[in-house]
Amino acid sequence: CKIVVAGCSHTFGTGLDATQTWPSRFEHMIPDAKVFNLACPGGSNDWIARIIACSYDTIKPDIVIACWTYPQRREQIWDNGRLWQLTTQPPATVPEEQAQMEELFKSWIISNNDHTDYYNWMKNHWLVKKTCSDITLIDIHWVTMNAIQNQNKEEHNSLDLARDLKHFGPNVHKQFAKKIYLTLCKKKVAF
Numbered sequence: 330c331k332i333v334v335a336g337c338s339h340t341f342g343t344g345l346d347a348t349q350t351w352p353s354r355f356e357h358m359i360p361d362a363k364v365f366n367l368a369c370p371g372g373s374n375d376w377i378a379r380i381i382a383c384s385y386d387t388i389k390p391d392i393v394i395a396c397w398t399y400p401q402r403r404e405q406i407w408d409n410g411r412l413w414q415l416t417t418q419p420p421a422t423v424p425e426e427q428a429q430m431e432e433l434f435k436s437w438i439i440s441n442n443d444h445t446d447y448y449n450w451m452k453n454h455w456l457v458k459k460t461c462s463d464i465t466l467i468d469i470h471w472v473t474m475n476a477i478q479n480q481n482k483e484e485h486n487s488l489d490l491a492r493d494l495k496h497f498g499p500n501v502h503k504q505f506a507k508k509i510y511l512t513l514c515k516k517k518v519a520f
């Protein structure tokens with residue numbers, strides 16, 4: 330059973346040992362499974378959709394899990410074909426690119442709203458859905474990990490954080506892996 334997982338730093342497991350990440354824990358729940366964790370720190374929903382579409386024919390997965398990220402993240406393609414990840418933080422630039430970057434960043438901030446966020450997510454969601462039309466696709470969002478974190482905080486009066494004190498800790502990843510496993514069981518996926 331080959332499983333492709335794509336997401337941002339929360340799925341990558343920033344600040345955790347490789348064995349503590351939800352993709353690693355999930356892999357151990359399914360006999361004879363191989364999980365390909367294609368997550369990238371800072372990855373946008375554009376990137377998540379593209380990595381799934383581009384790796385699909387090479388890996389030929391049985392299951393794809395898209396763990397969507399913050400809606401404000403985008404990618405911009407420059408005239409020279411270079412991709413630029415758009416986030417809420419202006420990127421570091423070299424002096425000759427400064428004016429172009431500032432103009433691009435300003436135009437992105439002005440056009441960023443709930444409608445464009447939704448449009449961008451839907452376009453990526455439909456690309457992934459079409460790519461994975463003949464296999465099992467699980468759409469999930471990092472917000473689910475945040476809900477697990479909030480529940481843990483209420484129960485234990487502390488946050489479960491990774492070593493960087495920004496990303497989710499091993500307990501959140503463990504519970505998230507269980508949630509995805511149960512989702513697959515409800516879909517009656519044969520492992």
